[in-house]
Amino acid sequence: MTTSRRVPFEEDIRELYDNAPCGYLSSFVDGTILGVNQTFLNWTGHTREVLLSGKRLQELLTAPGQIFYETQYAPLLQLQGFVKEVALEIVRKTGDPLPVLVNSVRQQSRGNPSTVIRSTFFDATERRKYERDLLTARRNLEEQVLNRTAALEREVSERRRAESDLKELTSKLLKLRDEEQRRLARDLHDSVGQLLTATIMNLDAIARESSNLNDRGKKCLTEAAELVRETVKEIRIVSYLLHPPQLDESGLPSALRWYLDGFSERGDISAELVISDEFGRLPQDLETALFRIVQECLTNIHRHSGSKTAVVQLFRSSDEVHVEVRDFGKGMARELSHGVGLRGMKERVEEFGGTLSIKSNSSGTVVTAKLPLARLRPTAAVRA
Numbered sequence: 097m098t099t100s101r102r103v104p105f106e107e108d109i110r111e112l113y114d115n116a117p118c119g120y121l122s123s124f125v126d127g128t129i130l131g132v133n134q135t136f137l138n139w140t141g142h143t144r145e146v147l148l149s150g151k152r153l154q155e156l157l158t159a160p161g162q163i164f165y166e167t168q169y170a171p172l173l174q175l176q177g178f179v180k181e182v183a184l185e186i187v188r189k190t191g192d193p194l195p196v197l198v199n200s201v202r203q204q205s206r207g208n209p210s211t212v213i214r215s216t217f218f219d220a221t222e223r224r225k226y227e228r229d230l231l232t233a234r235r236n237l238e239e240q241v242l243n244r245t246a247a248l249e250r251e252v253s254e255r256r257r258a259e260s261d262l263k264e265l266t267s268k269l270l271k272l273r274d275e276e277q278r279r280l281a282r283d284l285h286d287s288v289g290q291l292l293t294a295t296i297m298n299l300d301a302i303a304r305e306s307s308n309l310n311d312r313g314k315k316c317l318t319e320a321a322e323l324v325r326e327t328v329k330e331i332r333i334v335s336y337l338l339h340p341p342q343l344d345e346s347g348l349p350s351a352l353r354w355y356l357d358g359f360s361e362r363g364d365i366s367a368e369l370v371i372s373d374e375f376g377r378l379p380q381d382l383e384t385a386l387f388r389i390v391q392e393c394l395t396n397i398h399r400h401s402g403s404k405t406a407v408v409q410l411f412r413s414s415d416e417v418h419v420e421v422r423d424f425g426k427g428m429a430r431e432l433s434h435g436v437g438l439r440g441m442k443e444r445v446e447e448f449g450g451t452l453s454i455k456s457n458s459s460g461t462v463v464t465a466k467l468p469l470a471r472l473r474p475t476a477a478v479r480a
Contacts, residue, residue, distance in 0.1 A: 114133045115133075116133060116135055118216055119135045120136065120215070121217065122215070123212070127170070136217060140187070141189030156186050156187055164184070180199050181197055182198045183196075184197075196219060196220050197218045198215055200213055200214065201214055296324050348410070352371070356369050363398050365405065367394065370409040370410070371408075371409070375410060378412075378417065385447070386410070389463075392437045392441050394406060401423045401461065403460065407420075408421050414469070419467075423460050427456045438454070448467045450468060
């Protein structure tokens with residue numbers, strides 16, 4: 097009974113061994129093949145007799161695999177007694193080499209002093225295909241990323257170029273506006289002012305001969321002379337607001353003192369200027385920019401803040417100019433923080449490589465501009 101049941105069991109084991117989906121191979125340390133299952137034979141195309149006739153495992157590998165086996169696989173197996181998940185290729189009698197994954201373990205059989213290496217081989221064809229597909233997908237993705245990155249870099253470069261062109265255009269427009277205001281101020285002060293002055297002189301001459309006029313004529317003459325004088329005054333104010341002559345003749349401190357005095361007289365806001373007597377002169381375009389910044393700040397204070405006082409402070413160091421305009425009103429509304437006036441101030445500051453900051457709350461607003469002297473254009477020489 098015992099014998100009759102044991103034989104089929106051993107045959108079943110042999111059948112499972114031979115027909116397993118993986119290849120089994122046993123060998124000596126030098127690679128000489130001792131045993132192999134049918135699956136491995138089917139893969140290689142060799143007969144069992146051929147493989148057991150003294151062939152070594154490394155002879156069944158491709159050239160790179162043979163080198164790897166001799167230099168790394170066998171020494172590692174000898175050192176640690178096992179090797180896991182090593183990718184090799186088995187040469188077949190027909191067809192391309194078969195990619196496999198090998199797991200090997202060193203064993204010493206009972207009654208046999210020789211060390212035996214038992215190896216299991218798994219067909220890695222699908223895995224190889226999957227890895228190649230994954231590698232291809234990764235390369236395609238990397239290529240797409242590179243292309244998209246290049247496109248983004250071009251887009252950023254074009255945007256920066258557009259921003260640079262816009263800044264350059266804005267700078268030119270600001271210069272043109274300043275020059276046009278300077279020209280208009282000069283024309284109003286010189287040409288129109290002279291014409292009106294001549295008109296006043298003629299009216300005064302007529303007034304000296306007014307004895308021949310009736311009362312109505314005398315009254316109209318007096319009113320006309322007064323209207324012309326008021327017109328001259330208003331034109332002088334407009335001219336100075338467009339571009340005060342002190343800015344070119346005496347410099348920024350003088351122009352600001354004149355402007356703040358007039359600002360306080362024209363409105364109900366007391367404006368104070370804090371500036372050192374040793375402030376000195378700056379390049380013309382920088383003085384114009386600072387004057388326009390202060391002018392825009394005070395205009396906003398007058399229109400929106402509700403403050404009764406304002407303080408303008410200017411000071412300079414060896415490498416930077418600071419201007420600060422402070423009010424004590426109700427704070428800046430959100431829509432004003434993106435207004436045209438503030439945007440113009442920012443553009444003026446950025447033209448010189450400076451910074452503009454605005455701090456506002458219910459207690460008031462502080463606008464601070466910092467402009468580096470080191471980045472002034474070489475052509476803008478400081479005047480004595």
